[in-house]
Amino acid sequence: MRLPILVTLTVSLVLGLAAPLALAQPAAPPAPPAAAGEASYHSPMRLQCEDELRKDKDWYADLKEQLYAKVQKDASTYATTNNRHVLMAYAVFWLLTVGFVVLQWRRQQVLKGEVARLEQELQRALRDEAKGGAS
Amino acid sequence: MKRVIVPLLAALAAAGLAGTLYLTFYVTPLDRVLYFNHKIFYWHVPFAMLLFATVFVCGIASAGYLKKRDPRWDDVALAAGELAVLFGAIVLASGMIWGKAAWGHWWKWELRLTTSLILWLTMVGYILVRRFAGPGSERLAAGLAVFGMANVPLVYFAVKLADALNMVSSHPQAKVVSQLTGSMKATYWLSVLTVALLYTLLLIVRTDAARVDRRLRETRERGLDAGLLET
Numbered sequence: 001m002r003l004p005i006l007v008t009l010t011v012s013l014v015l016g017l018a019a020p021l022a023l024a025q026p027a028a029p030p031a032p033p034a035a036a037g038e039a040s041y042h043s044p045m046r047l048q049c050e051d052e053l054r055k056d057k058d059w060y061a062d063l064k065e066q067l068y069a070k071v072q073k074d075a076s077t078y079a080t081t082n083n084r085h086v087l088m089a090y091a092v093f094w095l096l097t098v099g100f101v102v103l104q105w106r107r108q109q110v111l112k113g114e115v116a117r118l119e120q121e122l123q124r125a126l127r128d129e130a131k132g133g134a135s
Numbered sequence: 136m137k138r139v140i141v142p143l144l145a146a147l148a149a150a151g152l153a154g155t156l157y158l159t160f161y162v163t164p165l166d167r168v169l170y171f172n173h174k175i176f177y178w179h180v181p182f183a184m185l186l187f188a189t190v191f192v193c194g195i196a197s198a199g200y201l202k203k204r205d206p207r208w209d210d211v212a213l214a215a216g217e218l219a220v221l222f223g224a225i226v227l228a229s230g231m232i233w234g235k236a237a238w239g240h241w242w243k244w245e246l247r248l249t250t251s252l253i254l255w256l257t258m259v260g261y262i263l264v265r266r267f268a269g270p271g272s273e274r275l276a277a278g279l280a281v282f283g284m285a286n287v288p289l290v291y292f293a294v295k296l297a298d299a300l301n302m303v304s305s306h307p308q309a310k311v312v313s314q315l316t317g318s319m320k321a322t323y324w325l326s327v328l329t330v331a332l333l334y335t336l337l338l339i340v341r342t343d344a345a346r347v348d349r350r351l352r353e354t355r356e357r358g359l360d361a362g363l364l365e366t
Binding site for chain 2: 080081083088089090093096097100101107108111114115118122125129
């Protein structure tokens with residue numbers, strides 16, 4: 001009974017650690033360009049906008065400043081409010097430690113059962129010996 | 136003696152845990168770079184310190200067993216080995232979560248992380264050899280534990296070694312701990328004490344269980360040899 005549980009736990013731990021490693025692999029190569037005949041939308045204003053941005057430096061600078069501000073504000077909000085990872089880490093501490101303690105408690109129960117069984121067997125053996133000696 | 140020590144250690148560890156949690160979440164300020172994610176530091180680093188300690192205990196006890204062939208050394212080595220697997224799993228998992236929060240990636244094959252993984256896998260190997268290698272597995276595993284102990288300085292100095300080899304290392308330097316001040320320093324050292332108490336408690340309990348298990352097996356074998364017990 002214990003062997004399958006131990007093997008399962010070990011495999012689960014290894015897979016649990018290997019999953020993030022798989023996620024850390026380099027990104028997949030970009031998808032191939034759409035086949036001829038497949039519709040993809042390009043705004044007719046795009047080239048005109050890019051042309052205007054090249055000509056109007058102030059407009060380009062304004063847009064860049066607004067985008068940077070927004071990106072920085074989003075990153076700052078995320079950094080200051082994110083507590084998800086702390087919860088995950090503390091859950092890991094508790095789950096692994098409590099899991100180990102529960103495993104030890106179960107081991108203690110098994111040992112107690114074995115001690116009781118051994119005591120019974122010894123008493124039975126001693127009684128049989130005493131009967132054999134008496135007869 | 137154990138009936139006094141074990142409950143006392145448990146009570147102290149529980150008090151330390153409560154105190155550390157209170158200090159961590161209500162007293163220590165937010166880190167100016169990591170903000171709330173810095174709270175992981177107060178457990179990740181103490182568990183890492185005790186991981187090194189328990190690997191050393193396992194290695195020294197294994198060396199003692201190899202030299203003296205006294206099974207009591209082996210009981211301690213087994214207990215320390217299991218705790219090394221537990222603490223290593225906690226350190227690796229919490230480190231990955233902290234890495235994701237701080238650097239944006241779960242894992243990088245850099246020196247500190249890779250050597251830590253190797254150390255943990257060595258201790259997992261120790262437990263697997265003890266469990267499955269049959270007669271004489273204690274001595275085989277003891278050799279593995281001594282090898283694991285030799286790995287600990289490599290893990291500890293990995294960040295400095297990475298600097299010396301001009302390798303990129305995103306793991307913080309060990310000197311971060313000495314730079315702590317005020318409530319952060321107090322919380323950190325209370326956390327270290329709490330984890331040390333927890334470790335000592337678990338080591339005593341697990342060593343005791345290993346000793347009882349070994350004596351049961353020896354008694355059963357003697358009973359079988361004497362013909363008193365049936366298989």
